[in-house]
Amino acid sequence: MRPADLLRLTALAAIWGASFLFVRLAVPALGAAWLTELRVALASVAMVLFARASGLVFEPRRHWRHYLIMGGLNTALPWALYAYAGNFIGASTMAILNAATPWFAAVCGAIWLGERFSARKAAGLVLGLAGVALVVGLGPIEVNANVVLASLACIAATACYALCGTYMKKRATGVSPLVMAAGSLVVASVAVLPGLPGPLPVQALLAWPVAVAVLGISLLCSALAYVLYFRLIANVGPTKSLTVTFLIPVFGVLWGAVFLGEPVGGSTLVGGGVILLSTALVLEIGPGGRPRYNRILSKRGKSQLP
Numbered sequence: 001m002r003p004a005d006l007l008r009l010t011a012l013a014a015i016w017g018a019s020f021l022f023v024r025l026a027v028p029a030l031g032a033a034w035l036t037e038l039r040v041a042l043a044s045v046a047m048v049l050f051a052r053a054s055g056l057v058f059e060p061r062r063h064w065r066h067y068l069i070m071g072g073l074n075t076a077l078p079w080a081l082y083a084y085a086g087n088f089i090g091a092s093t094m095a096i097l098n099a100a101t102p103w104f105a106a107v108c109g110a111i112w113l114g115e116r117f118s119a120r121k122a123a124g125l126v127l128g129l130a131g132v133a134l135v136v137g138l139g140p141i142e143v144n145a146n147v148v149l150a151s152l153a154c155i156a157a158t159a160c161y162a163l164c165g166t167y168m169k170k171r172a173t174g175v176s177p178l179v180m181a182a183g184s185l186v187v188a189s190v191a192v193l194p195g196l197p198g199p200l201p202v203q204a205l206l207a208w209p210v211a212v213a214v215l216g217i218s219l220l221c222s223a224l225a226y227v228l229y230f231r232l233i234a235n236v237g238p239t240k241s242l243t244v245t246f247l248i249p250v251f252g253v254l255w256g257a258v259f260l261g262e263p264v265g266g267s268t269l270v271g272g273g274v275i276l277l278s279t280a281l282v283l284e285i286g287p288g289g290r291p292r293y294n295r296i297l298s299k300r301g302k303s304q305l306p
Contacts, residue, residue: 005232013250013251021091021213021260026213030205032087034200036079039214040222042215042218051178051182056176058179059179063180066180066183067187070164070183075188077160085150092264092268093151093268095251096131097132098249100158102283103124103278105165106121106282112170113169127277128278131272132151135272177233178226245283249272
């Protein structure tokens, strides 16, 4: 990998890892619904402008079903789930739980795409559950109903990403990933509107930490991150780009500890390591394994990030 691409990969992991930090900063002031709406709306404007400047054509009459499914299931719903989770669990915990996406991708690929589901992948799934139990059950947070529900929301969000990856490979392989990202963001911004609880809390939005968090998660973690990711796919291929999965939790834990003062207990680190090991097994990365999830990822053109 060239130094420029290695820099892009590291920057992408740092940016996506920061998304959980931004959620924690903004959601107490704005609420999950408004944070999600602002995120998708601002990101959609940026992505549409970028796509048009790149000469890409949207063809809404031809691709509206894809935009609808991806906008709802791959964007609006998982981002709302992460925003909800941000009320109760830390940025580091959300970042670690986000690494569960490949587990569900392996299951979906086996069910709907005829992907091989090996004993190695099954072992990875079991090991991953143990890792989640360590992070959530023995971490430096008090376990209660809200914490459990928030953790399940994060896991459900990763399942959404995996389902959409499978859909993209099976049904929407002819759509440009950048066009799909922009179109789905536009749909998501409309889909979230009915769930808004009332007027935008302008006063809360004007507070500089909240404003920075909203702009960061919208323009940096959503719009710019997609551009970086697609460039990586083009330069080094999906297999090497997929290593970002292992770096995101590192930065998520780092940003949470540095900027939010979140405690990082030994069980969090051990559980996070177990989850990353399980992800490597599911992706079949390492001796005797061949990365298979990249075939889903390269077709759908989106990452497993919130």
